Amino acid sequence: MSNNHISTLQEKKVDVYPSRIHSEPRILKRQDPVVHSEWNTSSPVTKEQSDFYEQHGYLFLEGFLNQEELKHYQKEARDLQVTARQSESNHIIREPEGSEVRSVFAIHETRPVFQKLSQDSKLLSIVEYLLASKTYIHQSRINYKPGFTGKEFYWHSDFETWHVEDGMPRMRALSCSIALEDNFHFNGPLMVVPGSHKEFVACVGKTPDNHFKDSLRKQEYGVPDHDNLTRMVKEGGIDTPVGKAGSIVIFDCNIMHGSNSNITPMPRSNIFMVYNSIENKLVQPYSGQQARPSYIANRET
């Protein structure tokens, strides 16, 4: 048995968040901090913001990008969309009904401008405070959620998928969603369930092999059950942090979130970047299955 195999077994032994194993959903207590640093006066967020993130699992920062930055990213995103329409690349995910572009992945690798954005010092300082370490991009994408036909993203914990399908061991990652258009409560905005990040919903059902292409269009595995969703929403409510283009939502890897469809004429594009702690590097997927491709789950820290 190779050293590599032994190490993999050891890593898998400490699966503290088993999911898609049992026939009934289970609730497990979170084993990891939400804010991994101790706040002090030189922290890049206020005490109130840090406490809000700890309790609610997200942080909304209006006007994070200035107008010049915003225009620049909007133009790049449009260019990328035009290119993506004509492309056969597997980085591109289309809407479940129809062929309009839903998401383009790995934008921090393929476009220098988004690579630069991912290293923005203001953003990084907050991310590194919350995760208390250096980080790397686990996943990046633009979601286009077009007007008229934008479909819903059903409720899910990102961590549940990243753990089971990508082998992310612990809850020491977060997502940043940067609005490229004004967000309204009626054009399918991000909905989060405050407080839901403090428990882990172990989902039901085994994952089929290579299902990830379908799951990025429409999620069918790693889906939380109705009873737990109902209870979580009763306890925490639903928040829809919406604001002008250039605002940013930072949210914990385990917060329950989703979005409704968008029949309005207003598209709801956003840049989506996931930061993972370099202390939390990926192991073999906990499902025991083949890992997803690197444009979905970067395996190099």
Next chain:
Amino acid sequence: MSNNHISTLQEKKVDVYPSRIHSEPRILKRQDPVVHSEWNTSSPVTKEQSDFYEQHGYLFLEGFLNQEELKHYQKEARDLQVTARQSESNHIIREPEGSEVRSVFAIHETRPVFQKLSQDSKLLSIVEYLLASKTYIHQSRINYKPGFTGKEFYWHSDFETWHVEDGMPRMRALSCSIALEDNFHFNGPLMVVPGSHKEFVACVGKTPDNHFKDSLRKQEYGVPDHDNLTRMVKEGGIDTPVGKAGSIVIFDCNIMHGSNSNITPMPRSNIFMVYNSIENKLVQPYSGQQARPSYIANRET
């Protein structure tokens, strides 16, 4: 040629709102008043409410039902839903994906309690003021829009359908939507485009025969085009009149409206009643096709 046939031809000659005829969408000016009465101090709404309805095309009345009435209707609606799940009646429309009950039609005929509600004196006085005549129920239904899986209703003018498919000659009808649950901006509430009721979007494409069963699940004909929708929303914005259970939205037959999907655990049931003026009785459908059944479009005033 029978007298009946001559009369039908004459009625059809004055089609002032032709739709689903041309290959390009057309905009026609509204030929009918919005508020058909002159306001005076004994009118059942304030001058401000009357003017708001005239300009915006809808009126939102919070707390229209008292708690006792509300509980009564909620219970009746739940009973009806349980019965409907087991029923094969064509009054029952199911969700486009799956078999959950989406709507039950003709509730004012099949359930005495809803018959009584449709004749509520406070409601009728407002309806008769706005339409300046006696009225009758053109259509009634409960929409269940279940939690987790409630699908969208795409943008449409009700009048466009009632004119083309049911033979409603003029814009002298309105809808009342009574909320049976608290409505939130995130559980797929009614969205209206204020001001859109003042123009008629003549839609593209001929209607297939007997398509109504599909259209009640998912609308594909009588659908306004993207360019006109975008312009209307730019001009009028989008309003989402939401409030507590027991609130009511009264809206003009020609206002552009729709709703997004509902992945939240909160269902969004509402009672929906359409009043038409007795001066505006149905003629043969302007499509020249067979009229829809009477549980969808009541042909007896």
